[in-house]
Amino acid sequence: MAASTQTWAEREYGLALLVLTAATGAVDGVSYLALDRVFTGNMTGNVLFVGFGLAGVDDIPVLNNLVALLTFVLGAALGSRLTRRGAGGPVRLPRSSMVVQLVVVLGTFALAGVWLGLGRLGTTEMVVITGVLALLLGAQAAGVRHTQIRDLSTVVVTMTMVNLAADSRLAGGAGAAWFRRVGAIVTMGLGALAAALVIRHLGGAYALLLAGLLMAVGTLLLLRARRSDARYAGAA
Template sequence: MADESDTDPAPKRRRPGRAAGSGGMAAAVALTVATGAMDAISFLALGGVFTSVMTANLSLLGMSTASLDATRARDTAVAMAGYIVGALLSGRIVRGPRPAWRARCALMVELLALGGLWAVWAAAGGHPSGGRQLGLLAVAALAMGGQSGLVRAVGPPGFSTTYLTGVLTGLLVDVARSGTVGRLSMALLGALVVGAAAGGLLVAHAARAAPALPTGLVALVLLASVTSLARDAQGRLWPHAE
């Protein structure tokens, strides 16, 4: 994880303000909650696979192949294909000048994907099946792949709001080496758990409205991104890991 020194060798360079840093952290946490919710929704109601954790899906693909579980293998392949398309699309969108504007465009694509998913999901009464279920799985994975590609492109090295194994590993290594605990890392890990719990509760008790949580959170982050609240003093959309 990237680390910022307490001393700044360039006196004229303005350090990130407290409000801007807090806003950037809030945006990152909100997107991570959305990730946890979407993974819970997909695992519980869209075929028992994940939409953001492709390493887990690779394991599921291997196990389903070994057990000749064609349905699980199909669902895993659909999720992985959607994720790949989303990551490639997002990476293409954010490539070029005006990175902040391009990042907002990538967020808009994710929001449109999640909004469309919610509409179709609600039309199915919160219990999609057959081809509709597969289509929604692909769209959900595309949205998460897009978020992953966006954060990878514009965030600091090692920063993620979707796959957090590296975040957990970095946190543990920092604790072992220096006894320090990164607040952002802790916040992201907690947000993933909270999001998954909330998504699972919604699927169980208010299935029709379940996708409203990730959709609403991404909408809030997009809205905040047009203000200074989600950017630091250098114009980045994400804070440095602490």
């Protein structure tokens, strides 16, 4: 019974993390297309952009990418520190992780509201919004690590693709967790696609609102998974 409930709990958490992965795809779509070629979730891309910019490649905003890198690390450090207490209990996700996630959602909506109020963003406003978004996504990634689902970090799918290929039948594996891994890749792409369409027709602030809505849905699903996890832990 314990094994089956654990599998069920993992599916509940997995669904929530897939929605949050879509939200990250949307946020990265906003930051790249509307905040001057920078990622706020995919730090690998930013490292490459910094290298390109330092080499003198035109139209690469080195400052924006450096800010995103530093604030993402800061957010991950803060998120880890805040969620460390309470981790390792009977429920995978500590209460502090839910608090961090709520701050991430509210922060995203607040940034979208500020953007709508300002209208056209200048360089300073772009850098500030970029930095805060990266901070929030870093904190989110640190908080959801407690679900112990390594394939769903919500911010990157590179290792997910490696694990998908390595465990595939083509590679001689058993094809473990292929649905979840493919889902992470697809949902991140769909989030980026949705953001790009909204940016094209309405603007970046509205695309950020969409990302906030996805984050809110993912957070509610995390809360449901945590409550179910707690019920099963109590029953055991």
